[in-house]
Amino acid sequence: MKKLSNQEIEKRIENLIDWDFYEDALHTDFEFDNFKDCMSAMNRIAFECEALNxxxxxxxxxNTLEIRLTxxxxxxxxxxxxxxAEAINKIVEVEE
Incomplete structure (x- = not known):
């Protein structure tokens, strides 16, 4: 897999709601109503992670989840x- 340039990343991240790029990684955080909802989201995300390896x-x-992708x-x-990141946003249903 080819590393994207900073310019490519900055352009792509404009369309990725609630994500930032710094320290050579994509970063986001989510706050849920409670621990159970946070763990439920983490479990759903885990299945997608396994599918993508x-x-x-x-x-x-x-009730908070911080994610770093690199x-x-x-x-x-x-x-x-x-x-x-796009799959995670669909799972968590990020709103604009």
Whole structure:
């Protein structure tokens, strides 16, 4: 998988709601009503990660979920990171 240039990433991220690009990775965070809803979202995301064979760096504290996406084999952001970010937004149903 080819690492995308910063210019390519900046252009693509404009269409990705609630995601930022810094430290060679895509970043977002979500706040849910409670712990159960957060864990439910994490479990749904996990199935998509397995299907894509691409796994996030993420942390959960009570009702918040922070996600960092990067492709370690490419030393940066690739098309696969954007594909997973888009899937995560659909799972969590991010609104504009």
């Amino acid at each position: 691409h796994h996030p760096e993420w942390t959960n504290v009570y 492709t370690h084999d490419a030393d940066g952001v690739t098309e696969l990171d954007f594909k997973l």
